[in-house]
Amino acid sequence: MPAESLRLVGFQQEAASGVLLNENLVFYFSEELDPSSVTPSSARVLDRNGRLVDGDLRAEGNRLVFVPTLARQANLFDGGFVPGHAYRVELTGFPVIAGLRSLEGLVLERGYSSQFRAVEAKEEGNLWLDPSPETAAALFLGDAEVGVSAPIVLR
Numbered sequence: 817m818p819a820e821s822l823r824l825v826g827f828q829q830e831a832a833s834g835v836l837l838n839e840n841l842v843f844y845f846s847e848e849l850d851p852s853s854v855t856p857s858s859a860r861v862l863d864r865n866g867r868l869v870d871g872d873l874r875a876e877g878n879r880l881v882f883v884p885t886l887a888r889q890a891n892l893f894d895g896g897f898v899p900g901h902a903y904r905v906e907l908t909g910f911p912v913i914a915g916l917r918s919l920e921g922l923v924l925e926r927g928y929s930s931q932f933r934a935v936e937a938k939e940e941g942n943l944w945l946d947p948s949p950e951t952a953a954a955l956f957l958g959d960a961e962v963g964v965s966a967p968i969v970l971r
Contacts, residue, residue: 821925822847822918824907834935837897837943841882841905847918849875858908858916864901871896880907880916892937899937905930 826844835841841861854875861869861882870885882905884896892899908915909924916924935943 820922821910822849822916822922823925824928827930834933835897835903836935837892837895837899838884838886839897840884843880843907845878845880845916845918845924847920847922848878849880850917850919850921851875853915853917854880855914857914858912860906861896862904862906863898864903869896869903892943897934899934899943902931902933905932 823846824843825846828842828844851874854873856868859873859880861871861873861884863869869882872883872885874881874883887893887895887898897903905928907924907928909927912927913923915927937943
């Protein structure tokens, strides 16, 4: 029996304490998404003032992925997600014709809205998603003796 509508079937979030500052938001759908249906009016991430969050939103098969812009300043206020701030994701569906749709033309069965927070900046808390700690090579001091003005070499 063919599907009658596109359904949101899941959402992935790494940290229970909130969204990490470089964490992608990933939404899973019942069918492959039509990339041309992903527009600022059909899918958006908004800050607490209703402004679009800086980042890249794209369809990847049956997934909708939001990649936030990374912060470059020490205060972390120039990135997509700011520590401790509240956000809202909105996905537009039926009855709006210009909502998200599948490659087969199926419209998202209904709109979706959800609120979340970015992780708080705490000394003991992690702000960044880092998949490498278990796979990274260890660092070793290149020379046991280091002179007063000599550089420290790590390998």
